[in-house]
Amino acid sequence: MSNGTTSNEPRRGPTLAVVGATGAVGTVMLGILSTREDVWGEIRLVASQRSAGRVLQVRGENVVVQALAPEVFDGVDVAMFDVPDEISAEWAPIAAARGAVVVDNSGAFRMNPEVPLVVPEVNPEHARNRPLGIIANPNCTTLTMMDALGALHAVWGLRELVVASYQAASGAGQPGVERLHDELEVVAADRSLGQQPGDVRRAIADKLGAASPFPAPLALNVVPWAGSLKDGGWSSEELKVRNESRKILGIPDLRVSATCVRVPVITTHSLAVHAVFERPVSVAEAREVLMAAPSVVLLDDPQAKDYPTPVDVVGSDPTFVGRIRQALDFPNTLDLFVCGDNLRKGAALNTAQIAELVAAELTAS
Numbered sequence: 001m002s003n004g005t006t007s008n009e010p011r012r013g014p015t016l017a018v019v020g021a022t023g024a025v026g027t028v029m030l031g032i033l034s035t036r037e038d039v040w041g042e043i044r045l046v047a048s049q050r051s052a053g054r055v056l057q058v059r060g061e062n063v064v065v066q067a068l069a070p071e072v073f074d075g076v077d078v079a080m081f082d083v084p085d086e087i088s089a090e091w092a093p094i095a096a097a098r099g100a101v102v103v104d105n106s107g108a109f110r111m112n113p114e115v116p117l118v119v120p121e122v123n124p125e126h127a128r129n130r131p132l133g134i135i136a137n138p139n140c141t142t143l144t145m146m147d148a149l150g151a152l153h154a155v156w157g158l159r160e161l162v163v164a165s166y167q168a169a170s171g172a173g174q175p176g177v178e179r180l181h182d183e184l185e186v187v188a189a190d191r192s193l194g195q196q197p198g199d200v201r202r203a204i205a206d207k208l209g210a211a212s213p214f215p216a217p218l219a220l221n222v223v224p225w226a227g228s229l230k231d232g233g234w235s236s237e238e239l240k241v242r243n244e245s246r247k248i249l250g251i252p253d254l255r256v257s258a259t260c261v262r263v264p265v266i267t268t269h270s271l272a273v274h275a276v277f278e279r280p281v282s283v284a285e286a287r288e289v290l291m292a293a294p295s296v297v298l299l300d301d302p303q304a305k306d307y308p309t310p311v312d313v314v315g316s317d318p319t320f321v322g323r324i325r326q327a328l329d330f331p332n333t334l335d336l337f338v339c340g341d342n343l344r345k346g347a348a349l350n351t352a353q354i355a356e357l358v359a360a361e362l363t364a365s
Contacts, residue, residue: 013041014077014359017100019091021045021056021065024174025082025105029348030058036352039359046072073098077362078355081105082348096133101362103354105137105347110244112136117247119143120353121295122150127357135354140346141165141226141237141260142244144269145338147319147345151293152286152334153249157278159332160255163241166263166270167226168310171342172213177266179212183219184264194220218264226260235260268310269342277332283324286334290321295345300324308339316341317349 018033020026026047033043034057043058045065052067066072068091073079079100081088088106095102109115109132116126117136127135138146144165149158169180186207187193193200204217216223227236242256255276263270290296299308300322307322320339327333340346 011038011041013039014362015042015044015075016040016355016359017044017046017073017076017079017095018058018082019046019068019079019095020082020087022047022051022054023082024170024177025343025347025351028343029080029082029352030056032344032348032352034059036356039356039363044072044076070094070098073100076100078103078358080351080355082351092134093132100133101130101358102134103137103351103358104134105351107139107240109134110136110138110240111247117244118354118357119146119150119248119350120357121147121293122248123250124357127354128361135358137347137351137354138244138248139237139240140171140342141167141269141271142241142248143346143350144319144340144342145271145273146245146248147293147295147340148290148321148336148338149245149273149275150249151289151296152275152277152281153251155285155289156281156332158249158251158254158275159278160276161241161245161257162274163256163258164272165226165237165241165258165260166222166265166272166310167237167260168263168265168267168269168342169214169218170267171226171262171269176213179208179214180218180264180266182208183217187219214262218262221264223262224259226262265310266314267341267343268314268339269346270308270310270337270339273334273336273338274327274330275334275336276330277334280332281326281334283326283334286324286336290324295319296321298322307337310339313339314341315344317344319345 049067054065055062073095079095081104085106085108089108092102114131115134115136118127169176237260238258241258246254297318297320308320313320323337325335
């Protein structure tokens with residue numbers, strides 16, 4: 001069979017292609033497709049020529065991975081791309097030209113004015129306006145806070161954001177995860193480390209070498225950098241938080257300042273958010289709105305030491321919010337702490353949710 005599945009039973013529904021099926025996000029995506037409501041007919045798994053021929057499981061079926069080529073998109077209704085920017089930039093237009101609606105998880109199209117940037121809980125209507133046949137998925141850091149901020153903005157009108165992110169190693173892909181594990185093995189063997197300037201850096205370099213996805217050791221450390229260098233000393237991740245928040249929320253003049261920090265966490269990003277609104281907002285009112293938001297879980301009882309942390313949130317779909325406080329010296333302002341799995345809601349899950357919006361649209365038409 002052309003799709004490589006072992007099942008002889010035809011499925012009803014739109015045809016889906018998952019491009020980048022063997023990557024870190026793609027692997028999570030296959031699990032998500034196997035556990036969410038099944039709206040798809042055929043699912044094609046696509047990856048590089050190097051991975052072609054591998055057999056992966058999705059929806060309990062074995063599916064053979066196909067090599068990325070123009071013809072794999074023939075007959076595809078929706079194509080989800082979980083690949084690097086340069087691959088999406090080349091191949092997403094090819095898939096769209098062959099009739100597929102592309103849902104792209106890379107940064108290649110996010111700020112293109114002809115490409116909607118969609119969070120289904122915040123701006124689902126934007127998914128229908130796709131003149132290029134492409135819908136973009138936001139950056140994982142922006143997505144981590146967007147469900148909560150979207151709910152609050154709808155009631156009180158967001159005007160300013162000051163954000164500090166605490167980003168997991170998996171945000172740098174599988175090499176980031178492997179490097180953190182390797183560094184942890186090095187530092188765990190010597191309990192004297194971390195007490196003298198440079199001792200952690202030297203110990204890790206001696207064992208692992210200097211080449212790393214991170215500009216400094218991550219074990220026993222935090223690194224105030226994520227992304228690439230941009231004008232003014234800003235990182236690309238920090239500018240994404242600013243630009244994408246403006247586009248998703250429809251606030252082109254939203255004032256945003258972000259500092260992105262890499263922390264020794266495997267998976268799940270966290271953010272400390274200082275949000276200024278147009279109108280007065282109380283903590284009690286904010287809690288009510290967040291508890292009513294379908295994709296937000298409130299963990300906010302400091303007296304009971306109940307607040308979100310990455311090790312408790314990882315593997316979960318919702319956004320977890322806690323430490324909600326009314327800023328003492330700033331009117332109309334809330335401070336809160338947000339956690340979200342950067343490989344699920346921060347990437348694969350939001351992509352799947354957008355694709356499901358398109359599937360519902362195609363099925364209804």
